[in-house]
Each structure stands twice: as structure tokens, then as C-alpha cells.
Amino acid sequence: MTVENALAEHSSALANQRNDVSLIRYSGRFAPSPTGPLHFGSLLTAVASYCDAKANQGTWLVRIEDTDIPRIYPNSEAHILACIDAFQFQPDAEIIFQKDRLAYYEQVLEQLKTTHAIYACQCTRKILGSNHIYAGTCRELNLDFSQQAIRLKVSDQRICFEDRLQGQQCSNLQHDLGDFILKRRDGIISYQFAVVVDDFLQGITHVVRGADLLDNTARQIWLASVLNYPVLQYMHLPLAMNDQGQKLSKQNMAQPLELSKAPELLQHAILALGQPHVDLDQPNVMLKQAIQQWDVSLIPQGIYLSGVYQ
Numbered sequence: 001m002t003v004e005n006a007l008a009e010h011s012s013a014l015a016n017q018r019n020d021v022s023l024i025r026y027s028g029r030f031a032p033s034p035t036g037p038l039h040f041g042s043l044l045t046a047v048a049s050y051c052d053a054k055a056n057q058g059t060w061l062v063r064i065e066d067t068d069i070p071r072i073y074p075n076s077e078a079h080i081l082a083c084i085d086a087f088q089f090q091p092d093a094e095i096i097f098q099k100d101r102l103a104y105y106e107q108v109l110e111q112l113k114t115t116h117a118i119y120a121c122q123c124t125r126k127i128l129g130s131n132h133i134y135a136g137t138c139r140e141l142n143l144d145f146s147q148q149a150i151r152l153k154v155s156d157q158r159i160c161f162e163d164r165l166q167g168q169q170c171s172n173l174q175h176d177l178g179d180f181i182l183k184r185r186d187g188i189i190s191y192q193f194a195v196v197v198d199d200f201l202q203g204i205t206h207v208v209r210g211a212d213l214l215d216n217t218a219r220q221i222w223l224a225s226v227l228n229y230p231v232l233q234y235m236h237l238p239l240a241m242n243d244q245g246q247k248l249s250k251q252n253m254a255q256p257l258e259l260s261k262a263p264e265l266l267q268h269a270i271l272a273l274g275q276p277h278v279d280l281d282q283p284n285v286m287l288k289q290a291i292q293q294w295d296v297s298l299i300p301q302g303i304y305l306s307g308v309y310q
């Protein structure tokens with residue numbers, strides 16, 4: 001795809017979104033990063049996002065978030081696709097891969113340059129040190145964009161949203177974080193940036209994901225507002241923890257989902273989400289039953305699930 005095509009497509013998506021009265025519809029997504037095989041925590045997100053979309057007569061899309069190429073784990077992309085098949089999820093559009101979409105992100109960067117919403121930052125990790133709040137050192141330096149990190153300006157204001165499970169969340173990005181990175185010096189597009197652009201271009205209206213991403217949301221809302229993108233609805237699910245009290249993750253040796261145990265794992269995931277029992281069957285039959293019974297008010301409260309998972 002050329003940048004010109006990306007520009008045209010992006011502009012027309014923006015125009016359609018603004019004129020489209022059917023925006024009230026539901027479009028959800030499952031957006032795993034291939035930094036390791038999918039595990040039980042990933043399955044909870046897939047099941048909840050799928051059931052919530054389908055119970056609301058919505059569409060459900062899958063997007064592979066693979067912009068951070070150095071962190072991609074061998075074969076995990078194949079494992080994600082095999083899981084979608086084995087659990088018999090039915091995406092409503094072709095699965096997209098962010099690494100194929102770099103032209104879109106570059107085009108949006110150009111747009112942000114013209115409004116001076118972004119700037120180049122030459123600070124090295126050494127200069128930044130362990131300080132997690134960026135002081136805005138390069139904000140007024142007008143550095144050339146090439147070969148530098150690119151940061152988005154934030155403002156001194158509270159950003160609040162009502163999470164469907166976690167309630168009202170507020171954050172002041174200037175106090176909590178400072179101007180944040182959209183593109184790294186090594187050319188890698190940040191997670192925050194790619195998510196916002198793709199949620200918009202895919203017409204996503206509802207985000208259902210793990211509570212570990214709760215504190216990323218203010219950044220995404222801010223960036224979306226700078227780009228005049230519509231506001232999304234968020235639901236952050238409680239996290240499955242292991243017997244060490246750690247969130248299930250590749251780093252914590254979470255077990256990869258076993259494709260041959262799809263019905264049992266699905267039954268377990270539906271139960272962990274507080275939903276009524278679903279009989280063992282073909283996964284698509286089980287999902288259908290879970291959608292019919294889906295009730296968000298039954299999902300356990302809080303940031304963590306109380307059980308122990310692997």
C-alpha cells in the first residue's frame with residue numbers, strides 16, 4: 001500500500017465515520033500481540049470480547065498487534081491463528097496484521113506534524129534515567145524528525161472515562177506520564193499509537209480487554225481526541241493470576257492453550273468469567289450457548305480473579 005492510498009483511505013474512513021448514523025452499532029475486537037503463545041488469560045479476553053459483541057448483535061474482528069518486531073516470539077502468530085480455528089471463533093472480517101499497515105501510521109504522523117501535536121525527541125535512555133515522567137525536554141527544540149523518537153504532546157487536564165466493569169477512571173497525563181512516544185527512535189510504532197489508529201480505521205466501538213491495559217486507556221483516549229476520532233466504550237476484565245500471585249503471561253511461564261482441549265478450556269473460561277455453565281460440545285455450539293446466556297453483571301468485580309490459573 002502506498003502512502004497516498006493510505007491517506008485516501010484514512011480520509012474517507014474519517015468522513016464516513018462522521019456521517020454515519022449507524023455508529024451506535026457494536027463493533028468489537030480481539031487484538032493479541034504475538035509475543036508468546038496464547039494462554040488462559042488471552043482466552044478470557046477472546047471469549048468475553050466475542051460474547052459481548054455477539055450478544056449485542058455486533059461484529060467481532062481480530063487484529064494481530066505485531067509492530068514491535070523485536071518482541072515477536074517465533075510461531076506465536078501461527079498459534080494465535082490455530083487457536084481462533086480450534087475454538088471456532090468466527091471473525092466478521094479478514095484478520096489484519098499491523099506490520100502490514102505501517103503506511104497508515106506514517107500518514108497519521110504526517111497529519112499530527114501539520115498540527116504540531118508531535119515533536120522529535122533526542123533523549124537517550126541514559127538521559128531519561130529511571131524517571132517515568134517525561135519532563136518535556138525536547139518539546140520546544142524543533143528537532144528534525146528523522147532518526148529521532150516522536151512524542152505526542154499531552155496537556156494538564158484530567159481525562160476520565162467510565163469503564164463498564166471498573167467504574168470511573170481518571171488520569172492527568174501531564175502529571176502521571178508526560179508527553180509519550182508514538183514512534184521509537186528505531187522506527188517501531190508504539191502500541192498506543194497503532195491501537196488508536198486501527199480501532200478507528202476498523203470502526204471499532206467497544207474495547208474489551210484485560211485490566212492490565214487499564215492505565216493505557218487515558219493515553220489512547222487523548223490521542224483519539226487529538227485526531228478527532230470518536231470515543232470508544234471500554235470494559236477491562238479482571239486478570240487470571242497464577243499460584244505466585246502473578247498475572248498469566250509468557251514471562252511468567254503461563255501454559256500455552258492446548259488446541260486439543262478447546263472444549264474443556266472454553267468451559268473453564270466461561271465459568272471464570274462468572275457466566276452460567278455451558279455443556280461440553282463443539283466449541284461453536286458452546287460459544288452460541290455462552291452468547292445466549294451472556295450477562296456482564298455476572299463478571300467478577302475488581303482487577304484480579306480470585307482463583308488460581310495456569
Ligand SMILES: [Zn+2]
Pocket residue numbers: 120121122123136137138139
Ligand atoms: Zn527528549
